[in-house]
Amino acid sequence: SSVDLSASPYFPAIGNQGGLNSCAVWAMGYYTTGFIHARANGWDEAYLGTNTSQLMSPAFLYNVEAAGTDTGTTTLQIAKIAANTGQSTWATMPYDGLDCTSWPSEAAMREAPLYRIDEGFETAISRDPDVIKAWLAQGSVLPVTVGMDSFSHLGPDDPVITSTEFEPVFRNHAVTIVGYDDTMVADGDVGGFKMVNSWGTNWGDTWGSGGYYWMTYDAFREDYHSVFR
Missing domain, CATH: 3.90.70.10 (Cysteine proteinases)
Structure with a gap:
């Protein structure tokens, strides 16, 4: 799905x-x-x-x-x-x-x-992709903090951070999870999350994503993440 x-x-x-x-x-x-x-x-x-x-x-x-x-x-x-x-x-x-x-x-x-967001926000600290997928399926986009070091693995025709590329270092940059795809495949990993950055549409042009990138479920499992909705 x-x-x-x-x-x-x-x-x-x-x-x-x-x-x-x-x-x-x-x-x-x-x-x-x-x-x-x-x-x-x-x-x-x-x-x-x-x-x-x-x-x-x-x-x-x-x-x-x-x-x-x-x-x-x-x-x-x-x-x-x-x-x-x-x-x-x-x-x-x-x-x-x-x-x-x-x-x-x-x-x-x-x-x-x-x-105002009168109902406030719910938060989860998880490394389980199924938790994130459930919230996305319910219609929530999810801010999350990641480490920018992993961005170095993105490049021409490679919009995906995989489990072999993920670097669980200091989380120093916030992005937003906007979707998932169970069928995507990269470096042997199956399934991943679509994320949007805040560096403009030119960021991501080298891999044709115009401001977006992907992180596989296996990469996501490498570390705990705090997400809000």
């Missing part, structure tokens, strides 16, 4: 975090909250990325949490703000990949409570 939530018109267009250490915000506070709000509000132009009133603002969440220092955040910190404070749309507070100091305007602060 397979699921690809990134094919939904409610899944936000691929974005680029630019020069800020804001990957956790993009994983949790752009792709994940953006998908939730787009689906809830019928924003079927989110996938285009041109109607910014149908995209959520990563700038709102990052600048509130970072408080002027570009030291990064965690997905848990961003989940708490999204649940308790909410966030504005991109149209009200556009993202600037070099600006972590601008405070949200009065309009952004007034808009944010309209887009």
Whole structure:
């Protein structure tokens, strides 16, 4: 079986975090909250990325949490703000990949409570692909933290991190799991997860994925992962 939530018109267009250490915000506070709000509000132009009133603002969440220092955040910190404070749309507070100091305007602060995740988020710490597949099948995209060292194995015509390539080192980058495919095969591994990065559509061009990559189930089993929905 397979699921690809990134094919939904409610899944936000691929974005680029630019020069800020804001990957956790993009994983949790752009792709994940953006998908939730787009689906809830019928924003079927989110996938285009041109109607910014149908995209959520990563700038709102990052600048509130970072408080002027570009030291990064965690997905848990961003989940708490999204649940308790909410966030504005991109149209009200556009993202600037070099600006972590601008405070949200009065309009952004007034808009944010309209887009709270009132039910909060559920989390799981697992290395079991079946747990992740079940959540994806139920319609949730899932922010997760991975180690960027494994990205070195991606390259021309090779969009997949396999169990022989996975490096269980310090987890230092947040991405979002958007789907799975039980039939994909790579280096003898069968089945894998589709993931989206926040480095723009040009990242992944060498392997034809335009911002996406894959991790096999066997690679996923190599380490525990904290995921939210």
